[in-house]
Structures are given as structure tokens and as C-alpha cells.
Amino acid sequence: MTNGLVCNIQRFSVHDGPGIRTTVFLKGCTLHCFWCHNPESIRPKLELQLHMDRCIGCGECVRVCPTGAQTVTSDGEMVFYREKCTACGACVEVCYAGARELTGRELSAEEVVAEILQDRAFYENSGGGVTLSGGEPVFQPEFSKEILARCREEGIHTAIETAGNVSWEKLSDVLTLTDLVMMDLKHMDSDKHKWAVGAPNELLKANARRIAETDRPIIFRTPVVPTVNATTDEIGAIAAFVRELQDHRAALHGEAAAPISLELLPFHRMAGDKYNSMGLTYQAKDIEPPTKETMVALAESAATYGIAVKNR
Ligand code: SF4
Ligand code: SF4
Incomplete structure (x- = not known):
């Protein structure tokens, strides 16, 4: 039995994959996005708010x-x-x-799965399931694998939300138990990526390509953050990369291959109180969220690359 550090278990989630889901937020991340909406999930230890x-x-x-x-x-x-x-x-x-x-709570995989199973009827009726998020679920690979494996045994659809900045060895191991991958793409320029999130993007781009080579559905997700990536050029570069991966997959698996899509998520400032409660500086406090018009324009522009784009 594997224990892990859990930030939160959110039941009845409707934004973390298809249908009604339970999202398990794990603690610990390899990135430090300066606008992070879940700052309480970054550090891999218990903390007082x-x-x-x-x-x-x-x-x-x-x-x-x-x-x-x-x-x-x-x-x-x-x-x-x-x-x-x-x-x-x-x-x-x-x-x-x-x-x-x-x-943060230290829980066994068994305890987490017991909570997930409480809503089994909702998953069955809505086409939902469980999503491991964070933080970075692959930061605790053994714990994540055990939760996913037990959910699979129970016939529950499994998904992960990963930033992709982890070794392929660990990520691919977790992927063997994952029905849907949601992966962040924040910027195509490695220097700007490093400035915004604390690490270059070569590793996650290589991982994205490898995931595309499997025949597993992928939703790439881009938080649209003014000063980081809220221009048609920057979102266009992400869309072009997604198109490249879509073509790569089609060449390997044919036109009926599992779908790849892009989802744009607007930055918001609702996490400000969390930063205060944890004694952290909220570096995004002066950034204005993108307007609806900006989000629509960016999504329309991304769709011109011939990929499926969802705007939230
Ligand atoms: S302030 Fe920290 S160390 Fe002191 S009682 Fe609270 S949790 Fe424990
Ligand atoms: S934080 Fe305030 S209300 Fe809570 S135990 Fe301390 S003094 Fe009392």
C-alpha cells in the first residue's frame, strides 16, 4: 500500500475531463508558474495557511x-x-x-480510492471518472499509479493533468494506466517559458511528442496569461505545435487515431487570497485577466491551424 500527499479531493468536478469526475489534487510540482492558481499544491510538504x-x-x-x-x-x-x-x-x-x-493530508491510495468510489454512479451516468491533478501527479509516481490501477480495476475512466516536465520513464509508466492525458503547453519559446514557469520547455516538448506517438486521447491546455502568452503569435506557435503532433500521430496511426485538441483557459486572480494565507508573494496581482473578446479571438486564430480548439 502506497501513501502520498494530497492537497484536496474535489468531487463533482466538471472541468477536468469528460463527464462528472472526482479530481484528486496531489501536492508537489516541478514548475513554479508565477500566476499558479493552486499555489498550495506546489511544495511537497504539509503547510499552514x-x-x-x-x-x-x-x-x-x-x-x-x-x-x-x-x-x-x-x-x-x-x-x-x-x-x-x-x-x-x-x-x-x-x-x-x-x-x-x-x-495537505497524507493518505493511502486505498483511502483515496474509497473516496473516489463514493460517486461511481455519477461517473457511469455522465461518462466521467477520476482525474489526478496537482501540482504534478507524476511527482508521486508510485502513489498515482496505485490510485489509477485500482480505479481501472473498478472500471473507472482515468485521466491525468500533467505539466509534462518530468522524466519520460516516470511519465510513461503512469500513462500505461491513463485513458486521457491533459497536458499544459504554456509557451513555445524556451527562454520565455523558463522566465514564466521556472524551467525550459525542451523536456515537456519531447514528452508531448512521445505521448502523441501513443494512441491515447490528449487535450493540451494553455492558461492564457497576459504578459506571458496572450497574443495571436504566441498562441499560434502553440497551435502550430499541436498541429505538428496531430500530423505525426496521423502518420503513425492513421486518420482514425485518438484525438488531440487544444483548450484555452483564461487567467484569473481568484488565487490571490491563497498566496496571502501562505505568506507567498502573488506576482500576478496586477495582471488583468484576458477579456472574453480576447479569448474568442485567440481561439479563432488557433483553430486556423486545423486543430480542434475549445475556449473556456
Ligand atoms: S504554528 Fe505550526 S508549529 Fe505551531 S502549532 Fe501551529 S502548525 Fe504547529
Ligand atoms: S488564530 Fe486567532 S482565533 Fe485562532 S486560535 Fe489563534 S488567536 Fe485564537
Whole structure:
């Protein structure tokens, strides 16, 4: 039995693959996109989130904290030293105001699958299933494989959302248990990719090509982020790459090969509070989300490359 670190299990998801799904967000990622919508999933360890606007000043957290991470000054000011916090959770237990929250749970694959199975009837009626997301599901390959294998045994459709910046050895191993791959493509220029997400793109492009060589459905996903990629040239370069992979697959498997498509997702600023609660700087706070008109124009432009494009 394999244990892993889970950020969240979201039931009744409708945006992470076909039908009604359970999305399991795993903790740990190999990239650091500066606008990340799930910053709580990046670091592969338990973390404390603080919502001090809910604090009623009872002082219980100070009383129980074993490391002195949470203190109060003689003036009654609450001071938190994140570097001293071991995420033991003692303060979360006693904070009845809900001002403290642990991000991440260590669960066994069996426990995760038990939760997934609760909604089996919804998957069957809607053509849904389970999606492993993150973070990066391949960051915990053995855990992911065990969840996917158990779901397969139960006849549940399996999908992963990967950033693709992982070794092919680990990714291909997880793919053997995956019915649908959703993979991020954020920029075709490697230098700009590195600036935006912290790593060049050669590895993930090579992985995308290898996935295209299998006959497995792929949805490439591009978060449209002004200053990063919200121009027709930049989205066009991504669309051209997807077209190249589509042609490559067709040459290997024929015109009836499994579909490849591109989905454009608009950047939003709803993650701002999460950054504050984790003591992180939100570098995307001044970026305006793309307008509906921009998203429509980018999708229309991408579709001219002869690929299926979905705009969300
Ligand atoms: S236990 Fe919660 S409500 Fe009480 S002082 Fe600490 S953070 Fe505030
Ligand atoms: S999680 Fe533990 S170490 Fe961190 S502030 Fe709370 S009681 Fe202290």
C-alpha cells in the first residue's frame, strides 16, 4: 500500500475531463508558474495557511504551539514565524474561529480510492471518472499509479493533468494506466517559458511528442496569461505545435487515431487570497485577466491551424 500527499479531493468536478469526475489534487510540482492558481499544491510538504481576518484573538494557538512559531507581543499583536512552523497541526485543532488550516493530508491510495468510489454512479451516468491533478501527479509516481490501477480495476475512466516536465520513464509508466492525458503547453519559446514557469520547455516538448506517438486521447491546455502568452503569435506557435503532433500521430496511426485538441483557459486572480494565507508573494496581482473578446479571438486564430480548439 502506497501513501502520498494530497492537497484536496474535489468531487463533482466538471472541468477536468469528460463527464462528472472526482479530481484528486496531489501536492508537489516541478514548475513554479508565477500566476499558479493552486499555489498550495506546489511544495511537497504539509503547510499552514492563515486566515487572520477570522481570528478572534483567543490566544489558544500561542498556548499550544510547541515551537514558538505563533507568538503574541506584549501589545497583543499576533506574530507568526513561518520558518519555525513544523505544520504539526496543534493550533488548527484548537482554533475554533477557523483561522488556521493545514494544507495537505497524507493518505493511502486505498483511502483515496474509497473516496473516489463514493460517486461511481455519477461517473457511469455522465461518462466521467477520476482525474489526478496537482501540482504534478507524476511527482508521486508510485502513489498515482496505485490510485489509477485500482480505479481501472473498478472500471473507472482515468485521466491525468500533467505539466509534462518530468522524466519520460516516470511519465510513461503512469500513462500505461491513463485513458486521457491533459497536458499544459504554456509557451513555445524556451527562454520565455523558463522566465514564466521556472524551467525550459525542451523536456515537456519531447514528452508531448512521445505521448502523441501513443494512441491515447490528449487535450493540451494553455492558461492564457497576459504578459506571458496572450497574443495571436504566441498562441499560434502553440497551435502550430499541436498541429505538428496531430500530423505525426496521423502518420503513425492513421486518420482514425485518438484525438488531440487544444483548450484555452483564461487567467484569473481568484488565487490571490491563497498566496496571502501562505505568506507567498502573488506576482500576478496586477495582471488583468484576458477579456472574453480576447479569448474568442485567440481561439479563432488557433483553430486556423486545423486543430480542434475549445475556449473556456
Ligand atoms: S486560535 Fe485562532 S482565533 Fe485564537 S488567536 Fe489563534 S488564530 Fe486567532
Ligand atoms: S502548525 Fe504547529 S508549529 Fe505550526 S504554528 Fe501551529 S502549532 Fe505551531
